Amino acid sequence: MDSRIHSLHHPLPMPPQRKAPVNTKASFQEVFKEAQGLKVSKHAKSRLQERNIEISADKWSKIAEKMSEARQKGVEDSLVVLDDATLIVSTKNQTVVTALDRAESQSQIFTNINGTIFIND
Known part of the structure; x- marks a missing residue:
């Protein structure tokens, strides 16, 4: 038997596992949105x-629903469209892309959207 074959049976050492960094500055809203x-x-x-x-x-x-x-x-x-804000969202990626307050959004033209969601209080 070739001695090189036997050397392949030794397990390789595993790299140490790293813990994910903990974000201590996350607000309740950020944690809730992620959930x-x-x-x-x-x-x-x-x-x-x-x-x-x-x-x-x-x-x-x-909004997520x-x-x-x-x-x-x-x-x-x-x-x-919310009572006090307007958001551009990608439903495909479940991502809020940008935000405007309602006064600012009234004079805007929104392009490249194919749906509108109204959410009232």
């Missing part, structure tokens, strides 16, 4: 902060 499968893009997060747009956990849940419904109906990119 719902809804992602918020970096751009949308900054727009929400810049424009002081606050969306409750209940409303995020409703309606996005799933829209996706089932074939909608890929949608405009979500």
Whole structure:
């Protein structure tokens, strides 16, 4: 027998497992949105902060639910109209792309969307 064959039977050492970094700065809303499968893009997060747009956990849940419904109906990119904000979302990716306050969104033209979701209080 060839001695090279026997050397292949030794198990290779496994690399040490790394723990995922813990994000201690995550807000309740961020954790809740992740649990719902809804992602918020970096751009949308900054727009929400810049424009002081606050969306409750209940409303995020409703947004996620309606996005799933829209996706089932074939909608890929949608405009979500809330009482105090407007969101552009990708239902295909379950991602909030950007956010505007309602006053700002009234003078805008929205393109490349194939659905609109209205969510009232």
